[in-house]
Amino acid sequence: MALTALICDDSLLxxxxxxxxxxxxxxxxxxxxxxxxxxxxxxxxxxxxxVFLDLTMPELDGVGVLEAIKAEKMDVFxxxxxxxxxxxxxxxxxxxxxxxxxxxxxxxxxxxxxxRQYGLI
Amino acid sequence: MTDLSFTEEQRDCLQELxxxxxxxxxxxxxxxxxxxxxxxxxxxxxxxxxxxxxxxxGQYQGLNSSxxxxxxxxxxxxxxxxxxxxxxxxxxxxxxxxxxxxxxxSEAEMLTDISSILTxxxxxxxxxxLDNSFSYAAPRVISSRDNDFISxxxxxxxxxxxxxxxxxxxxxxxxxxxxxxxLLIPGEAVLKLKTxxxxxxxxx
Numbered sequence: 506m507a508l509t510a511l512i513c514d515d516s517l518l519x520x521x522x523x524x525x526x527x528x529x530x531x532x533x534x535x536x537x538x539x540x541x542x543x544x545x546x547x548x549x550x551x552x553x554x555x556v557f558l559d560l561t562m563p564e565l566d567g568v569g570v571l572e573a574i575k576a577e578k579m580d581v582f583x584x585x586x587x588x589x590x591x592x593x594x595x596x597x598x599x600x601x602x603x604x605x606x607x608x609x610x611x612x613x614x615x616x617x618x619x620x621r622q623y624g625l626i
Numbered sequence: 627m628t629d630l631s632f633t634e635e636q637r638d639c640l641q642e643l644x645x646x647x648x649x650x651x652x653x654x655x656x657x658x659x660x661x662x663x664x665x666x667x668x669x670x671x672x673x674x675x676x677x678x679x680x681x682x683x684g685q686y687q688g689l690n691s692s693x694x695x696x697x698x699x700x701x702x703x704x705x706x707x708x709x710x711x712x713x714x715x716x717x718x719x720x721x722x723x724x725x726x727x728x729x730x731x732s733e734a735e736m737l738t739d740i741s742s743i744l745t746x747x748x749x750x751x752x753x754x755x756l757d758n759s760f761s762y763a764a765p766r767v768i769s770s771r772d773n774d775f776i777s778x779x780x781x782x783x784x785x786x787x788x789x790x791x792x793x794x795x796x797x798x799x800x801x802x803x804x805x806x807x808x809l810l811i812p813g814e815a816v817l818k819l820k821t822x823x824x825x826x827x828x829x830x
Contacts, residue, residue, distance in 0.1 A: 515667065516642035517635070521830040561645060561665050588649030593662045609646050610755065 508533040508554035508625075513544040513570070514586070515562045519609070523557050523586060526611040530626040541565025545573050553581050555625060558603075560587040560594065571601040582623060586611060630788050630816045632672055636823045641670050643826070644792060647751035654747045655740070659723065664797040675789040675810055679780040682711070682806075692717070692734070693775050694741040695782065697763035698749050704758055704818050706811040708749065709768070709782065710741045711775075713805075738765050744807070756822050787813035 510533040512523045520537050527535075533554065538544040542564045547553065560567035567585060574581060585598045588609040595606045605619040620626045632640065645668070652663040673681070692712045699705045717733050720740075726732040742765055753760045768778050783789065790809040811819065 516638055516645070518639045518642040518827070518830060519645075525830055561649075561667055563667050588646040589665045590649055590653045591656045591662060593656070609649070 509536060509552065510534070511536050511538060511544060511547055511553045511556045513538040513541070513556060513562070513567075514559035515539050516559075519559060519586075522611060526613045526616055528613070528617045528620060528626050531620065541567060541570040544570050548574070548579055548581060549577075555582040555584060557584050557586050560585060560589050560598070568597065568601065571598060571603060575602050582625070584616075584619060630813060632820065632823075635827055636820060637670070637672070639823045639827050640790075640819075641668075643752060643755045644668060644670060646755060647748045648792075650751040651744050651748040654743050658740070658743055659720070666797075669791075669793040671791040671793075673789050673791060675783045675786040678783045678789045678791065678808060678810075679776050681791070682779060683776050685806075691775050692737050693768040693779065694737060695766045695768050696741065696745045696749075698760040699762075700753060700756075700758040700760045702758070702818055704756070704760075704815050704822070706809055706815055707782070707786070708745045709779070709808045709810065710745060711779075711806040711808065712737060734767055738767060741765055744805070748807070756819075756826070758822070783810060785812075786810040788816045 510527075510531075512520050512535060514520045514523065514537075524535060527533075536547060536551075536553075538547050540562045544556065544558070545565070548556070556570075558567045558570055567587065571583060574583065583603045584605050584607060585603045586607045586609060587594070590608050598606060604623055607615055607619065617626065648668060649665065652665050656663045690713075694710045694712075695707055696710075697705075697707045717737065718728065721733050721736045722728065724736060726736045745765075746762060749760050749762070768775070768782065788811045790811060792807045792809065
């Protein structure tokens with residue numbers, strides 16, 4: 506069964522940019538969420554291999570999603586894709602268990618490198 | 627009359643570009659103030675520039691505010707003016723933290739410095755995503771510690787058609803300061819902006 510990837514971002518443009526930035530070799534079904542609460546609902550309902558997670562979002566932000574994933578011991582890779590590039594924020598999400606931090610707008614080479622590193626492609 | 631209003635897709639596109647530009651500006655600010663900035667989703671409103679003073683009247687009436695303006699000029703007729711509007715309750719604390727002297731001149735100097743960091747970083751980030759480049763006029767302190775800034779805002783807004791109002795609250799680790807950023811854009815530049823946004827959208 507192919508992997509399912511979740512793209513969570515409140516912006517339609519950002520979700521589309523993310524989809525388009527995914528390497529062609531990435532064989533996955535893509536589902537989307539528009540805020541942290543929706544993302545958690547998806548994560549609790551179905552098996553997700555990897556989440557591409559925005560941080561600054563309404564309802565529940567990306568840090569809240571990472572905290573819930575940690576608290577509920579969900580088995581999922583999280584790659585944070587955010588415009589909030591402050592070093593302290595990058596450290597915070599990595600401490601919460603994110604695999605990688607990718608700055609917006611997404612650099613496709615960096616994304617591919619991270620995904621290769623973790624065997625996603 | 628030409629339609630200056632944005633479609634939902636154009637608005638979403640602009641909001642995301644602004645988020646990215648704000649991320650860059652906040653990172654710069656955090657480094658300058660040596661603290662952490664809690665970023666929130668900015669409230670973005672596109673309104674008739676003539677309505678701006680009235681909106682701020684409700685929000686800021688009777689409060690001391692500082693207002694700093696920066697004009698920008700891009701390629702292809704994209705241009706406008708940004709106004710940063712500060713609440714001054716915490717200005718003294720921030721000034722002390724940054725080592726400015728405790729007087730009104732230094733406070734104005736500090737606000738000009740912070741404005742410069744916020745607006746030029748923000749606008750450079752926005753320009754890059756729009757595949758444009760901006761040049762800037764010298765920042766101008768429109769009013770400082772002034773209860774009558776609304777009428778001054780009125781005079782400034784009068785020259786513009788569209789106002790893109792971005793409410794930003796910068797929450798720092800130890801204190802917060804409120805700051806409104808207003809992008810004022812003339813009608814023909816709005817049309818240019820809409821075309822650029824459509825091009826960005828067509829790429830995705």
